[in-house]
Amino acid sequence: xxxxxxxxxxxxxxxxxxxxxxxxxxxxxxxxxxxxxxxxxxxxxxxxxxxxxxxxxxxxxxxxxxxxxxxxxxxxxxxxxxxxxxxxxxxxxxxxxxxxxxxxxxxxxxxxxxxxxxxxxxxxxxxxxxxxxxxxxxxxxxxxxxxxxxxxxxxxxxxxxxxxxxxxxxxxxxxxxxxxxxxxxxxxxxxxxxxxxxxxxxxxxxxxxxxxxxxxxxxxxxxxxxxxxxxxxxxxxxxxxxxxxxxxxxxxxxxxxxxxxxxxxxxxxxxxxxxxxxxxxxxxxxxxxxxxxxxxxxxxxxxxxxxxxxxxxxxxxxxxxxxxxxxxxxxxxxxxxxxxxxxxxxxxxxxxxxxxxxxxxxxxxxxxxxxxxxxxxxxxxxxxxxxxxxxxxxxxxx
Numbered sequence: 001x002x003x004x005x006x007x008x009x010x011x012x013x014x015x016x017x018x019x020x021x022x023x024x025x026x027x028x029x030x031x032x033x034x035x036x037x038x039x040x041x042x043x044x045x046x047x048x049x050x051x052x053x054x055x056x057x058x059x060x061x062x063x064x065x066x067x068x069x070x071x072x073x074x075x076x077x078x079x080x081x082x083x084x085x086x087x088x089x090x091x092x093x094x095x096x097x098x099x100x101x102x103x104x105x106x107x108x109x110x111x112x113x114x115x116x117x118x119x120x121x122x123x124x125x126x127x128x129x130x131x132x133x134x135x136x137x138x139x140x141x142x143x144x145x146x147x148x149x150x151x152x153x154x155x156x157x158x159x160x161x162x163x164x165x166x167x168x169x170x171x172x173x174x175x176x177x178x179x180x181x182x183x184x185x186x187x188x189x190x191x192x193x194x195x196x197x198x199x200x201x202x203x204x205x206x207x208x209x210x211x212x213x214x215x216x217x218x219x220x221x222x223x224x225x226x227x228x229x230x231x232x233x234x235x236x237x238x239x240x241x242x243x244x245x246x247x248x249x250x251x252x253x254x255x256x257x258x259x260x261x262x263x264x265x266x267x268x269x270x271x272x273x274x275x276x277x278x279x280x281x282x283x284x285x286x287x288x289x290x291x292x293x294x295x296x297x298x299x300x301x302x303x304x305x306x307x308x309x310x311x312x313x314x315x316x317x318x319x320x321x322x323x324x325x326x327x328x329x330x331x332x333x334x335x336x337x338x339x340x341x342x343x344x345x346x347x348x349x350x351x352x353x354x355x356x357x358x359x360x361x362x363x364x365x366x367x368x369x370x371x372x373x374x375x376x377x378x379x380x381x382x383x384x385x386x387x388x389x390x391x392x393x394x395x396x397x398x
Contacts, residue, residue, distance in 0.1 A: 003384050004376040005039065009053070010106060013098030013367040014154040014302045014342075016060045018053055018377065019106050022067030022077070026384065033090045035384050036063055036083055039377045043088030053377065054083060058261075058296035061085055064099050066106060074125035074132065075113045078103045082261040082296065093248070093262035094173060094204040095128050097305025101162050101367035104135030105144035109371060115142035129172035129203070134165040146370050153276070153343025154302030159368030166309055169203040170360040173262060177202060177358050179246040183319030187241045192234055198320040199246055202313040202360050204306035205263035207242035208321045211292070214238075218269030218290050221277060221341050225292075225299040235294060239265040264307050266293040268325045276343045277301065287339035289315060289326040303340035305365065312336035312347035313360045 008019040018039065026032045037043050040061055041052020054061035063081035070077050080099060082091040104122035107113040113122050117139050124133040138145040138160045148160030170177035179199050186194050198208040211218035214234060216225075225231060240252035243263055249255035268291045271284040293300045293307040300307075314322035315329075315336045326336065333350040348364040 001381040001386060002378040003381060003386065005035070005379055007039070007375065007377040008106065008371060009373040010064075010102040010369060010371050011155070012096075012100065012102030012369045013152060013305055014059060015062055015096055015098035016055065016372070017062035017064045017096070017099045017102065019064045019066060019102070021110070022065050022079075025065065026388065031384065031388070035379050036081060036090050037088055038379050038383045040083040042083040042085065042090070044085060047086050049085055054085060056085055058082065058085065058298065059301065062096055062099055063090070064103065064106070066103065066110070066112070069125055070127070071125040071132075073123060075123045076103065076107045077125050077127050078133075079127045084260065084296065089258070089260070091259060091261040092128055093259045095126050095131075095306055097164070097166070097203060097309060097365070098367065100124065100126070100133055100305070101135065101164055102369040103133075104137040104162060105369050105371065108137060108139065108144050115139040117142065120144075131169060131172055131203075132167040134167065136163040138162070144369075148368070150366065150368055152368055153278070153340070153345065155368065159370060162367050162369055164365050164367060166203055166363045166365075168361065169309060169313070169363055170358075171201055172203055173205050173248060174201045174246050177313070177360055178317070179205065183317060183323075184321065185245060187238065187245065189234070189237050189241055192237070195238060196321070197238070197242060198314060198322060199242060199263075200310055200314040200317065200320060200322075201246070203309035203363065204304075205246055205248065206307055206310040206314070207239055207263050207265045208311075208314060209238060209265060209267045210321055211267040211269055214267065216267065218267055218292065219272060219274045220292060220299070222299040222301055232297060235265060236297060239263065239294065260296055264293055264295065264304060266291055266307055266311060268311065268322050270325050271327055271339065274339070277341050278343065280343065282339045282343060287337045287344055288329065289322065289336065290339045292340065299341070302342040303338055303345050305345075305367070308338055308345045308347045309349070309363045309365065311338055312349040312363060313351055316349060316351040317358050
């Protein structure tokens with residue numbers, strides 16, 4: 001016997017997730033996570049997720065849980081879960097900006113928010129970070145538009161442009177834009193020595209590193225980084241120590257075991273020209289900084305959107321490694337163009353300094369999203385016992 005759970009697969013930006021209504025899942029968090037792992041095939045020691053819906057990489061092993069709004073001035077709650085490919089873990093430690101772009105279309109298509117053609121505004125309460133996101137979704141015939149002319153590097157083709165505003169993104173997990181109050185910190189890493197990093201928390205916490213300190217140029221592609229186990233171990237050691245310094249874990253070992261997705265680690269360098277994974281030129285003149293970001297122990301094939309938000313904010317905070325590497329620009333509000341393995345991502349950020357404290361007022365970015373599949377995910381009865389209460393919309397199947 002297997003239990004059937006209503007599920008929708010959606011692409012949001014350069015990521016893909018399985019979307020669930022909150023009331024279709026178990027209320028008990030531990031049981032809910034076991035159900036998630038069964039649906040995705042998470043915790044696969046072979047790293048293939050062959051027995052589930054996950055795509056064997058972090059960008060396609062994501063879950064979005066949508067429920068009734070629990071905050072004022074919001075239309076829906078959105079909880080993000082990063083389902084680990086290799087270990088039996090669902091990490092709720094932060095948000096995914098790309099998947100955020102699919103929340104608005106999902107809410108409209110599921111009848112949670114009435115459409116108001118030609119643009120429908122969906123007010124999202126992001127429960128992981130306790131922050132607000134405003135999605136402006138183009139609609140026609142009271143449904144989200146899918147086709148359009150907007151292109152994203154890392155996604156083939158074009159789609160309808162969704163505008164996202166991340167309001168007051170600073171301190172998403174640590175409570176402060178600069179978790180330690182400093183623009184740079186020194187970490188002592190076994191086997192590496194002392195390394196200077198910038199710890200910034202906007203939309204998601206990030207640790208920024210000078211790639212030269214890792215023996216890199218900053219222009220590396222995923223295959224180069226992922227093929228070097230010693231380098232990956234060093235990068236994880238830096239990330240884990242940064243997690244402790246940011247107050248997100250009590251020890252580096254705990255950070256690696258329990259919070260592999262947060263903080264993320266990125267390395268940035270001054271604008272330079274290179275060839276993208278698509279084979280297209282990325283010219284130094286067309287970008288403000290080169291960035292590479294890690295995702296669940298591997299180099300991201302493009303650039304995590306929350307990471308891009310944090311990078312754009314950090315580029316305006318004097319003294320950070322990002323500010324030092326980025327092309328100079330106007331203070332207060334600017335668009336930052338980040339060169340990544342697949343091309344370029346642009347993020348507009350409004351950052352101010354008041355009474356000696358840096359504040360990120362809002363960040364604006366643009367994405368596309370598309371509903372890919374809808375139906376039922378099957379969960380073995382041994383994972384979710386059939387006698388356990390479930391919502392009426394959830395049935396069983398032999």
